[in-house]
Amino acid sequence: MYETTYHRPSSVDEAAALSARDAEAKYLAGGHTLIPVMKQRLASPTAVIDIGRIPALIGVEVSGDMLTIKAATTYFDIMNSADVKKSIPAIAHLTSVLGDPQVRARGTIGGSIANNDPAADFPAAVLALGATVKTNKRSIAANDFFKGLFTTALNDGELITAISFPVPAKAGYSKMRHPASRFALTGVFVAQMKNGDVRVAATGASQNGVMRVPGIETALKANWSASALENVKISPNGLIADIHGSAEYRANLIKVMAQRALG
Amino acid sequence: MSAIKLTVNGKSVSADAEDRTLLVHLLRDQLGLTGTHVGCDTSQCGACTVHIDGRAVKSCTVLVGQANGSKITTIEGLSRGDELHPMQAAFRDNHGLQCGYCTPGMIMSAVDMVHRHGGKLDEATVRQELEGNICRCTGYHNIVKSVLDAAGRMKVANAAE
Ligand SMILES: Cc1cc2nc3c(=O)[nH]c(=O)nc-3n(C[C@H](O)[C@H](O)[C@H](O)COP(=O)(O)OP(=O)(O)OC[C@H]3O[C@@H](n4cnc5c(N)ncnc54)[C@H](O)[C@@H]3O)c2cc1C
Ligand code: FES
Ligand code: FES
Numbered sequence: 001m002y003e004t005t006y007h008r009p010s011s012v013d014e015a016a017a018l019s020a021r022d023a024e025a026k027y028l029a030g031g032h033t034l035i036p037v038m039k040q041r042l043a044s045p046t047a048v049i050d051i052g053r054i055p056a057l058i059g060v061e062v063s064g065d066m067l068t069i070k071a072a073t074t075y076f077d078i079m080n081s082a083d084v085k086k087s088i089p090a091i092a093h094l095t096s097v098l099g100d101p102q103v104r105a106r107g108t109i110g111g112s113i114a115n116n117d118p119a120a121d122f123p124a125a126v127l128a129l130g131a132t133v134k135t136n137k138r139s140i141a142a143n144d145f146f147k148g149l150f151t152t153a154l155n156d157g158e159l160i161t162a163i164s165f166p167v168p169a170k171a172g173y174s175k176m177r178h179p180a181s182r183f184a185l186t187g188v189f190v191a192q193m194k195n196g197d198v199r200v201a202a203t204g205a206s207q208n209g210v211m212r213v214p215g216i217e218t219a220l221k222a223n224w225s226a227s228a229l230e231n232v233k234i235s236p237n238g239l240i241a242d243i244h245g246s247a248e249y250r251a252n253l254i255k256v257m258a259q260r261a262l263g
Numbered sequence: 264m265s266a267i268k269l270t271v272n273g274k275s276v277s278a279d280a281e282d283r284t285l286l287v288h289l290l291r292d293q294l295g296l297t298g299t300h301v302g303c304d305t306s307q308c309g310a311c312t313v314h315i316d317g318r319a320v321k322s323c324t325v326l327v328g329q330a331n332g333s334k335i336t337t338i339e340g341l342s343r344g345d346e347l348h349p350m351q352a353a354f355r356d357n358h359g360l361q362c363g364y365c366t367p368g369m370i371m372s373a374v375d376m377v378h379r380h381g382g383k384l385d386e387a388t389v390r391q392e393l394e395g396n397i398c399r400c401t402g403y404h405n406i407v408k409s410v411l412d413a414a415g416r417m418k419v420a421n422a423a424e
Contacts (some may be wrong), residue, residue, distance in 0.1 A: 004330035006282030028329070035324045036306045048283075076318070100395030101372065102309060106325070166271075180307070182394065203284045209326055
């Protein structure tokens, strides 16, 4: 393994202090992105700060109309949480189709959104539900958090502590899985909020990472049904084209995945 | 170097190792438990699957520092002396392996799967749950058959205890 120093702080403050001391250090949560990229020498942190066992960063809470998932909660625990299944079942479903069982045993929601992979699942839920990303410094609205491929509003050393999701009236997620990597070839999260707002986000599709889909939002606001999307046209401009699929293919997938997400 | 303390297959183990070592390397190179395999460099194949605190994980993607203090079970820890674990016996009886490279990881994933589903498994669930384990030989057919067979045997074994 790459030459690096390992720290296991026991609190958020201790983790932040370790990070402040070393600009080249990185937080380590589930390690299911960071360790593979270190093996490939695509990342070479001088130190890794393991936040995976800090009690304040683990668990799920519901209060009123808010579901809060703490940053280092694993996918496995999210998927099996009675609170998640009851308040936002679409999140439990999203988690159950993320990666494979071993990945779900280790990977965390905080790691996923800090990494902001353009084909990751959780950014779609966070953006579509208009969640709030809480850090050790501030609260960041989902609309302001994702800044393009592998880029977020987080400053150096800033630690995500939790993500708070408003409980929607209705929500769903559907993805076309890449058969080898399990990531989203395109995945769409649809949400109808309790105030009537409709928000839709697609992952795996845009060259700039997770994005809202206004055409689908307008159609679903008028009529929350799969048939309402029949005549919606999604532009392939700016969408990913690679060996797995053209931009036109992904444009069509956005519509089809949105229809399936409606259930 | 750090003093790493683990419980491996029921025995307390102290090892001098760098925290940054991959768990699979500690198991294979320092503890001599070479049943756990390395089949890829991308965290995808599952040949390195072991249980950490009861859950199947890819030991090529866990640092020794992260595992410090945990209970680890490897493929060597499943049998009782000469008596194979029901999952191992089912793989043998159903011809669930060819070259055998993926088999330790398959078995560790499958045991965790049966534990999590309480023995209620069908073919579709087994196929879905084996997504983290790649086999280049068998075409999976007999692996799925082995897991379903073992799920039945493990239920009977639990009932008898
Ligand atoms: C085989 C395989 C299949 C996968 N399939 C999918 C899939 O289908 N869909 C999907 O979405 N993902 C998939 N992943 C990625 C997986 O979800 C990762 O777990 C996730 O991207 C990163 O989460 P982590 O907890 O493992 O983070 P780590 O790898 O520990 O960290 C990732 C990055 O985030 C930073 N970080 C972590 N936590 C915080 C925090 N609280 N605050 C600030 N920064 C933080 C780290 O410093 C690092 O830069 C897959 C991974 C593998 C290995
Ligand atoms: S060696 Fe661990 S997943 Fe392939
Ligand atoms: S039996 Fe050869 S890889 Fe599975």
